Amino acid sequence: MHVITQRRLRDFWRLHPEAENPLRAWLRRVKKADWKKFVDVRADYPSADQIGKFTVFNIGGNKFRLIAAIHYNRGKVFIRHVLRHAEYDLGDWKND
Secondary structure (H helix, E strand, O other), X not given: OEEEOOHHHHHHHHHOHHHHHXXXXXXXXXXXXXXXXXXXXXXXXXXXXXXXXXXXXEEOOOOEEXXXXXXXXXXXXXXXXXXXHHHHHHOHHHHO
């Protein structure tokens, strides 16, 4: 899969250094993936959830949430948000 934009990951781990290793691991795995539908995502990430048009990944032992829009037909993963768990719970990202 092609990940757009990785800058959001870097910006987040600069503010939260403990997120760098788990986000890098997620990025490596997703770049190698060939997801055609959500069930393929769940095979790699059983805790991933589909919420509306977004796919939500638990990162770093459930400390962080990565919210992405996946375009399976184009092989692209658009990173919309990377949030701490408490920020995610506020739900503001749903208005995106």
